[in-house]
Structure formats: C-alpha cells, structure tokens
Amino acid sequence: MNILIAPFINALIGLYHLFGNFGWAVIAVTVIIRLLLIPLVLPTLKSSKKMMLLQPKIKKIQEEFKNDKKALAAAQMELYKKEGINPLSGCLPQIAQIAVLIIFFSAFNMVVNYSMGKGSLDAVNKNLIPAFQLKQDYKMNLTFLGSDLTKSPSQIYKSGVNVIGLLLPLILLIGSAVLQFFSSKLMMPATKTDQLVVEKVTKDKEDDMMAMMRTQSLYMMPAMTLFIGWGFNLGILLYWFMNSLVMLLQQLAVEKKPMVK
C-alpha cells in the first residue's frame, strides 16, 4: 500500500461506486480537496489583496533604501506590521499543495492505466479498503457526458469524431484557460492605478517594462494550459477545470467582502 496515494485513490473509487461515473467522482474529489485547502488558501487570498494595494508604497520604500538591504527589510516589515499583513500559512504549505496535486495525478493515472489494460488490478486493489476493491475483469465506466476520460483532446481530434464529440474536450480545455485568465486578472486589477502612482514616484523606463511583463504574464498561464492540456487526458483536464473554477469562486468571495483594515 502506498500511504500517500491511498487516501486519494480510495476517495476516487469510493465516489465512483457512489455515482457510478468516474467523471463525477473526479469533480467531487476536486471540490473536496479545494474545500480542505480553504484554511490554507483563505489567509493567503486576504493578505495578497492587501499586499496588492500596498505595492506603490513598497516601491517607494525600495527606491528609498536602494543600497541598504538591512534597512529596506526593516522598513518593509514595519509597513506590513502597520497594515496588519500577516500571512498565516507561509511558503511551505504552498509547496505542499503542489505535492497534493502530484499525488492526485498519480492516483488518477493508476486508475486510468488499469482501465486501459496497462496496469494490473492488484496494483489498484492494494491501495483500496476491502469495500471499494474492484473485481477481476471489472470494466470501469470512464465515459463522462459522452467523452472518454482516458483520451486527450488531441487523440479525440485525430480519431476524427464529429463536432459534438469534440465539444466537451474543447469546453474543458478552453474553459480552464479562460477561468485562469480571470483568476490572474483578479490578482492584479490595480495595474492602472498602480502604474500612475509609480509614474509619479519614479519615471523609470524599467517600470514600463515591468507593467508590460505583467500584462504578458496574464496571458502566459492560460496559453500554457492550452498548450499542455491538448495532450492531457480528459480526466486530468476535468480536474484542472474544476480546480480553476473553485479557485475563481473563492477569489470572488473574498473580493466581495468589505476590506477589514
């Protein structure tokens, strides 16, 4: 038994038995993971909002203490204290989140490999509690809304299915990219006002460059999603899509609440 993978694969197969469909199981597991991560994500969302509003002030301090790193750090800390910025979680939990994602991928791939005839049933059953174990020659239902979750958009495209068959893959792929774009946009809505303040403080060309790069980075993640997602199977894309959707909803929820100073 793999201690890391077991909780995920049990959740996936358990929910699969419940819904009778792997697609809904993936959606449910994704939502559960995101809900469990709320205590980590919420403080980060809040502090990032405050941090964004502080950007002009931070720029000013950075300019002021250009040559004295120690004084700069102290002044920055002072500013954070004054504004009540206290990121509760820290960087380690953020990295742990990426680890969770990788473990979920391997759990998912284990199921997909088995159902494509690549892996053995034992490999899957070893990680499952007795009630969830699959019987010999059991065929899992891996179609979701008419599409095969083990196939990638590119495979579906090459196999020459009709427009309707391509609908779900494209919705998942383009949908994820669009959701990510709005997520990124929400993280940096202050670009315009920010820029004006910066222009007043420093009339550097470097700042123009930075603003430009920031606009570029707005499109970078969605573009990467489109590019990489084209070759990923639909199950992973479904996870990706749901993940981006819940993320965006969380961001919007924080955004709506009045800012507490």
Added chain:
Amino acid sequence: MKKIILKILSFYKKIPYLGHSSCKFVPTCSEYTAEAVQKYGSVKGLFLGIKRIIRCNPFNKGGVDLVK
C-alpha cells in the same frame, strides 16, 4: 548553473500565482534564495533556500531574515 537558477527564480516571481503573498519573511523566500545563490553559489545557495522554505511554515513567526 547559477544563471539558470536565477532565471528560473525571476520567472517564478512573474507568474501570477497566489502563493506569492503567503511568505512570512522579508525578503521573501524566492528573493532570499536568489541572494543566497549569488553569494554562495548554486549548491549552498539552493540548500540555504530550501532551509528557508522549511522555516516558512504556519508555526514560525516570520519577520526580517536576511542572507548571512
């Protein structure tokens, strides 16, 4: 090697990603790692960076923490 690591770090900072504002320290973990790599080279620098990230957890108070 050193250049590649610094490039990756500066690329990381440009990604619009929520984790950026969760750092409890000044300078942030990525800034700290970049500085450590510049000062001590890639191997020791990265090692110091990893140690810093491990320190950056919910049970640490955070604060000013410069590369020594």
